[in-house]
Amino acid sequence: MNEDNNNTDLARRRFMGGLAAAAAGTALAPGIVLVATAEAKPADQAVTSKVRWGMLIDTTKCADGCDACVRACNEENGLTRHDDPLRDAQWIRKVEVENPDTGYTHAFPVMCQHCAEPPCADVCPTGASFKRADGIVLVDKHICIGCRYCMMACPYKARSFVHEPLHDQKSYMPRGMGTVESCTFCVHRVDNGETTACVEACDKDGHQALVFGNLKDPNSEIARRLAKYGGTEIRKDLGLDPGVHYKGI
Amino acid sequence: MVAVRSLWRLPALLLAAGLAATSMAPAARAGDVPQPVIPKAVKGKQCVLPTEDMRKNHMKYLLHHRDLTMHEGIRTKKFDLRQCLDCHVPKKPKGEEVHVTSKQHFCQACHAYAGVKIDCFQCHSDQPSQETTHFHTLSGRPIGHPGHKTVDTTLSASDLQAMAVEGGNK
Numbered sequence: 001m002n003e004d005n006n007n008t009d010l011a012r013r014r015f016m017g018g019l020a021a022a023a024a025g026t027a028l029a030p031g032i033v034l035v036a037t038a039e040a041k042p043a044d045q046a047v048t049s050k051v052r053w054g055m056l057i058d059t060t061k062c063a064d065g066c067d068a069c070v071r072a073c074n075e076e077n078g079l080t081r082h083d084d085p086l087r088d089a090q091w092i093r094k095v096e097v098e099n100p101d102t103g104y105t106h107a108f109p110v111m112c113q114h115c116a117e118p119p120c121a122d123v124c125p126t127g128a129s130f131k132r133a134d135g136i137v138l139v140d141k142h143i144c145i146g147c148r149y150c151m152m153a154c155p156y157k158a159r160s161f162v163h164e165p166l167h168d169q170k171s172y173m174p175r176g177m178g179t180v181e182s183c184t185f186c187v188h189r190v191d192n193g194e195t196t197a198c199v200e201a202c203d204k205d206g207h208q209a210l211v212f213g214n215l216k217d218p219n220s221e222i223a224r225r226l227a228k229y230g231g232t233e234i235r236k237d238l239g240l241d242p243g244v245h246y247k248g249i
Numbered sequence: 250m251v252a253v254r255s256l257w258r259l260p261a262l263l264l265a266a267g268l269a270a271t272s273m274a275p276a277a278r279a280g281d282v283p284q285p286v287i288p289k290a291v292k293g294k295q296c297v298l299p300t301e302d303m304r305k306n307h308m309k310y311l312l313h314h315r316d317l318t319m320h321e322g323i324r325t326k327k328f329d330l331r332q333c334l335d336c337h338v339p340k341k342p343k344g345e346e347v348h349v350t351s352k353q354h355f356c357q358a359c360h361a362y363a364g365v366k367i368d369c370f371q372c373h374s375d376q377p378s379q380e381t382t383h384f385h386t387l388s389g390r391p392i393g394h395p396g397h398k399t400v401d402t403t404l405s406a407s408d409l410q411a412m413a414v415e416g417g418n419k
Contacts, residue, residue: 046321132322140319141372167348169374171331176372191322 040193052116052135052243053185054215055199056222056231059108059248061209067094069109069210072201076186078170089160089175091183092198097249108249109198109210112137112158112183113234113242120150120159129180135215135243136185146178155235158182185212215243285362288355293336297327304359307333311369330369335377349375 041047073092074080081088092111098104118137120129128144131137139150139159151159159182162175169175172188186196199210213222222245225231231245290296296303298310314328326332337355338347347353349370352361356375360367 041322043324043326046317046323130320132320134322138319142315142319165371168376169372171334171374171376171378174372174374179372187322188324191324 041191043191047132047134047136047191049133049135050216052215053114053190054135054213054222054243054245055114055185055196056211056225056245056247057108058209058211059106059246061207062106062108063205063207063209064107066205066207068201068205068207069198070094072197073111073183076170076197077173077184078168078175081164081166089162089181091158091160091181106248108246110156110158110234111198111244112154112185113156113240113244114183114185115243116241117239119153119155119240123149123153125149132187136187136190137182138184138187139180139182141174141176141179141181144179146180148180150180154182155238155240282362285352285358287358288337288339288353290336290355291339296336297332330373331378334375338375338377340377346376 070090070092074088077091079089079091085093092109094107095110096105096107114131114135114137116131116135118129118131121131121137124130125147126143126145128140128142129137129150130140146161148161151157151161159180161180162177165177166175173184175181186194186198189196195212196210199212202208202210211222211225213220215223215226217223218227225247226245229247231247232249233242233245234249236242298306303310310328311330311333314323314325315330317323318329341347349357349367352358354375356367356370
């Protein structure tokens with residue numbers, strides 16, 4: 001996609017509500033060795049801007065009807081409450097796009113794009129939406145008042161609001177009623193030198209459509225692939241400099 | 250000056266005497282709020298700081314640590330709320346957990362007595378970390394993953410998953 005017809009393409013896109021139909025069973029590819037993408041920082045040290053976390057999504061490898069990343073995210077973060085995508089929080093979703101002229105469709109995951117210039121943080125009246133030094137955009141739910149300005153400001157529709165009282169949250173992923181939330185790039189894993197749940201699930205299923213890593217490290221896989229094959233960003237025209245890059249759209 | 254000082258001391262002396270009397274006669278007088286029954290820690294002999302300090306200042310330590318973790322990604326264990334729960338809240342099978350709504354819960358025992366509302370558990374789990382980590386049965390994914398490693402003193406998500414299996418939480 002070139003930059004000139006970004007807007008036209010997006011206007012044509014038909015965003016499918018909900019998730020793609022769940023595959024009945026998930027064939028696991030045995031023997032896949034996960035490459036540790038993150039250099040673990042010592043637990044007592046603050047994150048720095050020497051790192052910028054990002055993701056590359058190769059939509060040509062993203063399998064039709066597969067929602068392994070979505071399910072992995074829901075499990076990891078304890079998002080499944082009603083098992084109903086219309087009521088449960090969505091941190092990542094498969095979006096299907098169609099070119100009405102040719103009828104060509106393909107689907108790929110969209111989540112918080114972890115912008116370098118996050119509009120959610122710009123509009124947040126309390127400072128709850130913020131960008132960490134390493135580029136991860138988060139909601140500090142301790143100071144979120146649930147006004148949902150950030151949800152309106154986000155051009156990617158990446159955020160969800162928690163409407164109901166919750167219990168049995170994951171101990172590493174606090175969530176609560178009256179606050180906004182979105183993809184955290186699995187910050188609890190990343191701080192521990194691990195990769196995100198969605199990347200892990202995609203690799204396990206043998207698709208390897210998702211690459212997570214440090215955009216500022218020229219030797220990281222994501223930086224090398226971006227340098228070699230390039231990538232594009234959704235709504236690049238907005239100048240938000242997203243940390244999530246796509247290939248093939 | 251001396252007279253003023255001693256006057257100031259008088260209520261304190263009376264209070265001390267009152268407390269001594271109470272402790273000598275544990276049967277509370279009618280109308281007294283019963284002293285909280287604080288559940289014993291399920292593991293560990295000593296808290297991260299002396300008990301008196303923690304009783305008085307735990308909220309300050311937690312607040313400070315919360316901001317460091319949230320905004321700077323500092324994930325040391327010392328003032329991690331999860332560590333508090335791991336020691337102070339017994340691990341029970343699903344359905345039998347002691348929740349923060351009950352005075353049997355370590356936090357609520359004192360907070361009910363002091364009349365101070367706890368907001369932490371509107372978002373945070375009130376259970377020891379092993380109990381809250383369970384996997385959706387639909388996934389078909391094995392728990393844990395080959396690339397995982399534990400760094401420093403921080404518990405990793407996958408460590409918690411492994412514990413959930415050992416605890417028989419299916």
